[in-house]
Amino acid sequence: IVATMMAAERLGGGQARVIKQANSGDSVAGDRTRVVGYAAVAFTKSPSVPGQEYALGKAEQDRLLEIAGKSVETAVKQHTLYSSSDAGLPSLVQERGAFVTLTSQGRLRGCIGYVAPLKPLHETVRDVAAYAATSDERFLPVAASELDGLEYEISVLSPLRRVKDINEIEVGKHGLVIRKGSREGLLLPQVATENKWDRLTFLQQICEKARLAPDAWKDPEADVFCFTAFVFGKGKGQKGH
Template sequence: MTGAVGKGPEAYLDASQRNDLLGIARRALDRYLGAGEIPPEEGARGKLAAPGAAFVTLTKNGRLRGCIGYTEASAALFRVVQECAVAAATEDPRFPPVSPKELPSLRVEISVLTPLVPILPEEVEVGRHGLMVAKGRMRGLLLPQVPVEWGWDREMFLDQACVKAGLPPSAWRHGATLRAFTAEVFGED
């Protein structure tokens, strides 16, 4: 598992809770792709039952296979992870739906998000912040690990967040709003 991105010395979830969430995501994928339903999760307590925002990323052979998430805490964290795991496998418009035979080769990664807060471009820290860029009805989001994986500096990160929103790369200089978050990122080995 990877550690927290952009967090201080204490992570929001402990190792047991992170493992529980990974198991919840995996069971949701297995059950949904096998039987067409999301399994009930009995006994989710504490932080897993509290409202939370998260993204679930699926990779296959080190390549993105699906990624869906919620930026606002609208349901229990365990439920958000279940729904996002299924949506990443079946609803990401960039990819065809995951087939049941692909399940063993998929790796699950979860990003638990802090609330979005306004940020100035010069305050953005690569590797610490995720970004939501918005202008009018256009908006795009990049998780904190994305610019690190691609080797981007701050300006490239801001540009690419704009591109993700369907805006010109320099929109962050011309009236687009920026909101940042941090994420605790962990995944299957």
């Protein structure tokens, strides 16, 4: 998916629209207990408004945090996916990439997201919240006894933009994606701020996240992209990046 987004970005296609989603279980003889998913996506040029930053109002933020919490609880207790809705909020129907970060007592407990804007925002948050709680390979799945102590942070992503000059990267504003061959990595904007990294350290860390040499960003075969994120959370105050 990231490779396709990068190719589309090179051609000026920064906005994705899902045309059709299906899985192998939808066929006449399909087995719905074990499926492979498919999607047809159109990438188009997205109109930009100079100086306009993406933002969500309090109602949208509260609804997404509610969805994230209920999705985690449903995944942990019932081992199924929560049925979310947009609650009549148009911005939650827009297709955008997003990450959900879970922390407990100040420590990371899980973080997973979609870079590509392949689903309505409320469904993206629902999905990645559940996956952060149950499928982040760095941690054991969240237990029911931990639910009351979890804090939630949601990062809604902008489209990726190719970095042509590293001086374009603004620490605290931009997140980074790097891809070289089959290896890729992503770091959210707030990670650099929380760790007090400068631009060079941020570049080195994104390389290490992708299991590349610290200076791999200099390689002509490496693709580096930046993005912004609107970040808000429960129990941490709300903030935009």
